[in-house]
Amino acid sequence: MVKTLVLYYSATNTTKRIAKEIAQKLDADIAEIHAAQPYTAADLDWNDPNSRTSIEQHVHDTRVEIKDDLPDAQNYDNIIIGHPIWWGIPPRMIADLVDKLNLNGKYLAMFATSGGTGYGRSQSFVERAVEENNYDVVVNKGAVLNNSHQIISWLNGLKLAK
Numbered sequence: 001m002v003k004t005l006v007l008y009y010s011a012t013n014t015t016k017r018i019a020k021e022i023a024q025k026l027d028a029d030i031a032e033i034h035a036a037q038p039y040t041a042a043d044l045d046w047n048d049p050n051s052r053t054s055i056e057q058h059v060h061d062t063r064v065e066i067k068d069d070l071p072d073a074q075n076y077d078n079i080i081i082g083h084p085i086w087w088g089i090p091p092r093m094i095a096d097l098v099d100k101l102n103l104n105g106k107y108l109a110m111f112a113t114s115g116g117t118g119y120g121r122s123q124s125f126v127e128r129a130v131e132e133n134n135y136d137v138v139v140n141k142g143a144v145l146n147n148s149h150q151i152i153s154w155l156n157g158l159k160l161a162k
């Protein structure tokens with residue numbers, strides 16, 4: 001039987017709500033990604049050019065570690081990753097996530113929530129992380145999803161193991 005895992009990071013629960021709806025619609029397992037060092041409210045302040053996220057997101061190739069509490073990806077055929085968009089791209093920890101998941105032979109799809117920014121630069125960010133690991137993986141086109149209608153139409157267009 002085909003198994004799907006939804007992995008999401010969510011600082012303020014917006015992505016979490018979408019992730020739960022996707023997991024329910026796909027009858028998938030779901031797990032939250034945590035940063036090894038959690039983000040405080042001050043860390044998330046985009047008005048402060050010296051906040052943790054302002055610095056991490058703007059300094060190219062910054063590494064941010066995830067907490068080592070992920071389910072074993074080897075048990076799944078499809079991996080769906082959800083995240084907010086921070087300064088146009090995924091939180092830097094998503095690159096660490098891609099490094100730590102063995103995506104060989106899997107189908108990958110990404111989604112995000114944002115205040116309006118689309119998925120374009122996030123797609124390049126994830127594809128670069130995938131290429132750096134030389135994974136043999138089918139990477140779907142990601143999307144920013146705000147509501148059930150968008151979720152359904154995105155899911156219908158995905159190429160996943162069936």
Ligand SMILES: Cc1cc2nc3c(=O)[nH]c(=O)nc-3n(C[C@H](O)[C@H](O)[C@H](O)COP(=O)(O)O)c2cc1C
Binds near residue numbers: 045054084086089
């Ligand atoms: C540090 C930071 C940077 C952000 N940068 C962007 C951005 O570049 N474009 C955008 O549309 N929204 C941006 N947002 C808004 C978030 O993407 C949006 O609120 C998202 O839905 C939050 O998801 P979450 O509740 O799952 O953390 C930013 C939010 C934070 C905290």
